[in-house]
Structures are given as C-alpha cells and as structure tokens.
Amino acid sequence: MKIKRFLYALLGILMFASCTSYKQVPYFQNAEQISNAAQHLPLYDAKIMPKDLLAITVNTTDPQVSAPFNLAMQTPINVANKNTYTTTQPTIQQYLVSNTGEIDFPILGRLKVGGLTKGEAEDLIREKLSTYLKETPIVNVRMSNYKISVLGEVARPGTFTVSNEKVNVLEALAMAGDMTVYGIRNNVKLIREDSIGRKEIVELNLNDANLILSPYYYLRQNDILYVTPNSTKAKNSEIGSSTSLWISVTSTMVSVVSLLFNILK
Structure with a gap:
C-alpha cells in the first residue's frame, strides 16, 4: 500500500x-x-526617425514639371571614362534623415520630417510645393530601411x-x-x-x-x-x-x- x-x-x-x-x-x-x-x-502609423532612408517621389500630369523634384542617381556606363554617365534606368535618390530630423530636398531646401508619420510628411512636402507647382502633385514617401x-x-x-x-x-x-x-x-x-x-x-x-x-x-x-x-x-x-x-x-x-x-x- x-x-x-x-x-x-x-x-x-x-x-x-x-x-x-x-x-x-x-x-x-x-x-x-x-x-x-x-x-x-x-x-498604427510609423513615425520618421533619425537615420531613416526615405524614398520620395513627386508626380504631376506633366512629368517635366515634377522632374526637378525627383533626383535620379547616375550610374557610370564607361569605366575607362569616368566622366560619362547615363540615367536610362534611373533610380530615385534616397534621403537620409539627419540626427536633427531633417532632409535636404531639391529646391525646397531643408525640411523637418523627423517625428512625422508618412502621411504628415507627404502633406508637408505637398504644401511646400504649392509655391512652385500650379496643380496639386501626388507625393509618395516610403521608408526604405x-x-x-x-x-x-x-x-x-x-x-x-x-x-x-x-x-x-x-x-x-x-x-x-x-x-x-x-x-x-x-x-x-x-x-x-x-x-x-x-x-x-x-x-x-x-x-x-x-x-x-x-x-x-x-x-x-x-x-x-x-x-x-x-x-x-x-x-x-x-x-x-x-x-x-x-x-x-x-x-x-x-x-x-x-x-x-x-x-x-
């Protein structure tokens, strides 16, 4: 027992x-x-932080009008001639957010985007572009990293x-x-x-x-x-x-x- x-x-x-x-x-x-x-x-909506890489595109009905706001990275086509470049297959330039939360955007200059959501950053850029563009552009901001x-x-x-x-x-x-x-x-x-x-x-x-x-x-x-x-x-x-x-x-x-x-x- x-x-x-x-x-x-x-x-x-x-x-x-x-x-x-x-x-x-x-x-x-x-x-x-x-x-x-x-x-x-x-x-939930993520906020932009220092050291983020942002891919930003600006589009209008006339591509030539928005072209100055879309910087393309140039790639060499001739190794022997370092001064020769092409943009036949352009890659949109990415913007690195500084420690102070700023990016240096074409024509618009320095923009404070740190702490903003994706939508808030798009609204900010769209508002700044209204001085230079007659029509309201389509702005797209993406976090690449x-x-x-x-x-x-x-x-x-x-x-x-x-x-x-x-x-x-x-x-x-x-x-x-x-x-x-x-x-x-x-x-x-x-x-x-x-x-x-x-x-x-x-x-x-x-x-x-x-x-x-x-x-x-x-x-x-x-x-x-x-x-x-x-x-x-x-x-x-x-x-x-x-x-x-x-x-x-x-x-x-x-x-x-x-x-x-x-x-x-």
Whole structure:
C-alpha cells in the first residue's frame, strides 16, 4: 500500500508540473478579457526617425514639371571614362534623415520630417510645393530601411526588413520562426532607441493579452526583440555532452515507475 501511495503521489507531482509548464506556453491566455478594448485601438502609423532612408517621389500630369523634384542617381556606363554617365534606368535618390530630423530636398531646401508619420510628411512636402507647382502633385514617401531584429530563443534569429512599415511583436516572432521550447514567454525583452538616442529595455509578457493595448505591441524601426532562455536551456548549456545521459536516465525512471504501477495496481 505504501508503494502504491508513493506511485500515486509521484504521478500527481508529474501531472501538476506538466500543467504548470503548459500555462507558461500559450500566448495571450486572457484574450477574452480585452476583446472589446482592442476593437477601439487607433491604427498604427510609423513615425520618421533619425537615420531613416526615405524614398520620395513627386508626380504631376506633366512629368517635366515634377522632374526637378525627383533626383535620379547616375550610374557610370564607361569605366575607362569616368566622366560619362547615363540615367536610362534611373533610380530615385534616397534621403537620409539627419540626427536633427531633417532632409535636404531639391529646391525646397531643408525640411523637418523627423517625428512625422508618412502621411504628415507627404502633406508637408505637398504644401511646400504649392509655391512652385500650379496643380496639386501626388507625393509618395516610403521608408526604405525599416528593419527589426529578433534574437535569442527563436528558430531563425536575424534582422528582417519590413516593407509595409508596420509589424507587431507576434509578426516579428513569426518572421524568426517563433520561439523555441526554451524561450520564456513572460520575459521577452524589447530594446528601443528614441529620436534623441535614449535607449530603453522593456520586458514584455506574451502570456498576457493586455500586451495588445501596450505602446510596445507594434515595433518601431530598428527595434530589437530578445527572447530570454529558460533555466532548462541554461542547465543544458552547462551540462554539455552529458545532457543525453540525463534524458536517458529520466526516460528509464519513468518507464520503471509505469511498470511498477501496472504490476501493483
């Protein structure tokens, strides 16, 4: 009887540990509690930051009128003659945002675009162009170097370019192949730098659906996500080559316990 009680207790402990571990795995476990609040969130729109590369085009019904505002990069066609260039296949010149948030735009001069959204920057340029153009031009601003990085306990760590200038935490993890089983869901670190160079490290809890309401749910350009490894991974790294031995011993013990339980029940 004592052996049976011991086996029952051991199995209970194993089942409890299994349930506890599972609770730490699923994302957004309390999603039903914030469903209403999430429906009223404003649409995210990225803001232009220092060191962003902007591709800006100005279009009118008469291409010759808007041509001075669309600088094309010149490419050499003759290596021997360095003074010969062509623009038969032009590439639009990109504008690097300075540390003060400014770009040097043709004819218009220096424009303060740092801190503006894409739409706000387009409105600013369109307003400045009204002095030079009779018709209202079509202005398009795109961020060419919108990148985020995902490191730590993910399947494919790396730096990823975001073409639509909008990415949230879950999408970033999906790009990196999601977390491994060793990743701590309630302690994902977000490293962010603001427009004046101040850095902050924020701990994100992906088990909590309230993250959707957080200002850190959507990533900014150059954000870094670091998935912290759990204690099991840390122990495995210390054990090294003996890890397989411990796994083998554990499997044997579980088999023996199951066999004794079947014999004595």
